Amino acid sequence: MSSTSSLVPTLPGRSYTDPEIFEDEQAKIFERLWFCAVRAEDLPKPGAFRTVQVGRENVIVVRGRDDRLRAFLNVCRHRGARLCLEQAGEVKRTIRCAYHAWSYDLDGRLAAAPNLVKMPDIDRVAYGLVPVELREWLGYAWVCLADDPPSFEENVMGAATERLGDLASIDRYHVDKLALGRRITYTVKANWKLLVENFMECYHCATIHPELTAVLPEFAGGYAAQYYVGHGAAFADRAQGFTVDGSAGFGKLPDVAREQDRRYYAITVKPQVFVNLVPDHVILHRMFPIAVDRTVVECDWLYHPDVVASGADLSHSVELFHRVNEQDFDACERTQPGMASRAYREGGVLVPSEHHIAQFHQWVDRRLRG
Numbered sequence: 014m015s016s017t018s019s020l021v022p023t024l025p026g027r028s029y030t031d032p033e034i035f036e037d038e039q040a041k042i043f044e045r046l047w048f049c050a051v052r053a054e055d056l057p058k059p060g061a062f063r064t065v066q067v068g069r070e071n072v073i074v075v076r077g078r079d080d081r082l083r084a085f086l087n088v089c090r091h092r093g094a095r096l097c098l099e100q101a102g103e104v105k106r107t108i109r110c111a112y113h114a115w116s117y118d119l120d121g122r123l124a125a126a127p128n129l130v131k132m133p134d135i136d137r138v139a140y141g142l143v144p145v146e147l148r149e150w151l152g153y154a155w156v157c158l159a160d161d162p163p164s165f166e167e168n169v170m171g172a173a174t175e176r177l178g179d180l181a182s183i184d185r186y187h188v189d190k191l192a193l194g195r196r197i198t199y200t201v202k203a204n205w206k207l208l209v210e211n212f213m214e215c216y217h218c219a220t221i222h223p224e225l226t227a228v229l230p231e232f233a234g235g236y237a238a239q240y241y242v243g244h245g246a247a248f249a250d251r252a253q254g255f256t257v258d259g260s261a262g263f264g265k266l267p268d269v270a271r272e273q274d275r276r277y278y279a280i281t282v283k284p285q286v287f288v289n290l291v292p293d294h295v296i297l298h299r300m301f302p303i304a305v306d307r308t309v310v311e312c313d314w315l316y317h318p319d320v321v322a323s324g325a326d327l328s329h330s331v332e333l334f335h336r337v338n339e340q341d342f343d344a345c346e347r348t349q350p351g352m353a354s355r356a357y358r359e360g361g362v363l364v365p366s367e368h369h370i371a372q373f374h375q376w377v378d379r380r381l382r383g
C-alpha cells in the first residue's frame with residue numbers, strides 16, 4: 014500500500030507481542046535515549062533516593078550531600094547484589110550493600126569494605142558505583158544509559174520547541190517550579206507502543222472521551238492530535254476551566270501568555286514522555302515499559318506551589334485527565350490481545366487523521382535497525 018493511499022499499514026501484530034522484539038527495543042530505544050526517571054521534588058534532601066527500571070537495568074537516582082542529583086546502576090561492585098531494594102527511601106550517609114556490607118558515598122565512590130585492611134590500595138572510583146548520565150529539565154531527572162548519550166538539547170528539549178515554537182514556549186509554564194498536586198500510577202496490560210499510538214491520535218476522542226471533548230470540542234473531529242495542536246486546542250466557550258465538568262480551575266500560571274490562555278497543548282518526547290499544558294496546570298506522563306505486554310505509567314498533575322500549599326480541592330481538575338487516562342488505557346488493554354490474533358498478523362491500517370503514526374513506526378524501525 015502506498016503512503017498516498019487513504020489507508021496506511023501499521024506494524025505487524027508480533028511487534029507488540031514478541032519478547033525478543035521487546036528486548037531489542039529495550040536495548041536500542043530505552044537504554045540509548047534519554048529517559049525521564051524521577052521528579053526532582055521526590056528527592057527533597059541528601060540521601061533521598063528512588064530506583065527506576067530503565068530498559069533492562071535498575072537505576073538509583075540519589076541526592077548527594079552537595080544537593081546534586083546523581084544516577085548509578087543499582088548493582089554492588091563486589092559480587093553484584095542489588096543495593097536498594099525499595100522504590101523510594103532515604104539513606105543516612107552511604108548506600109550500604111546488605112550482602113557483605115560494602116558501602117558507597119552518595120557520589121558513588123566506594124567508602125568502606127569490611128576486612129579490607131588495605132583500603133588505601135583500592136581505587137575507590139574504579140570500584141565505585143557505575144555512574145549513569147543525568148540531566149535535570151522540567152523538574153525531572155532524565156537519565157541515559159548510553160556510553161555516548163545523544164544530545165539532550167536536540168532529542169529532549171527540541172521536541173518541545175519543535176511542536177510549540179516561541180508562542181507557547183514550554184518555558185512559560187515553569188514546569189520545574191511547579192509542585193506535585195497529585196500522582197496516579199497505572200499498570201496497563203498493553204505494549205508501550207499502543208500507548209504512544211493512542212496518545213498520538215484523536216480519532217478515538219469522539220468515541221471514548223466524552224468529558225474531554227466537552228471541554229475541547231475540536232477533539233471530537235478526530236484531527237486534534239499531537240501533530241495538529243501546535244496552535245493549541247481551544248476550550249469550549251462554556252468551559253470555565255480544564256476540569257471534568259467544565260467548572261473553573263485555578264488562576265492561569267503567571268507567565269502563560271494571553272494567546273495560551275484557554276488552550277491545551279500536547280507534546281510527546283520520545284520514547285516515553287507525554288506532556289499536556291493547560292493554563293493552570295501541567296500533566297506529565299512517564300511510561301515505564303516493563304514487559305512486552307505491560308507498561309507502568311506514572312502521571313503527575315503539577316500546579317503552582319501556592320495552589321498546592323493552599324490545600325485547594327484539586328479533584329475536579331485531576332478527574333478530567335484521570336478519566337481520559339482510564340479511557341485510553343482501557344482501549345489499549347482491549348487492543349493488546351488482538352495483536353496476537355491471526356487477524357492482525359499483517360497488522361491493521363491507519364486512516365488519514367492517523368497517518369502521522371506511521372512516522373512513529375518508521376522511527377521505531379530505524380532505531381531497531383541502528
Ligand code: FES
Nearest residue numbers: 089091092110113
Ligand atoms: Fe555487595 Fe558483596 S555483593 S558487598
Ligand code: FE
Nearest residue numbers: 211218222341
Ligand atoms: Fe485518548
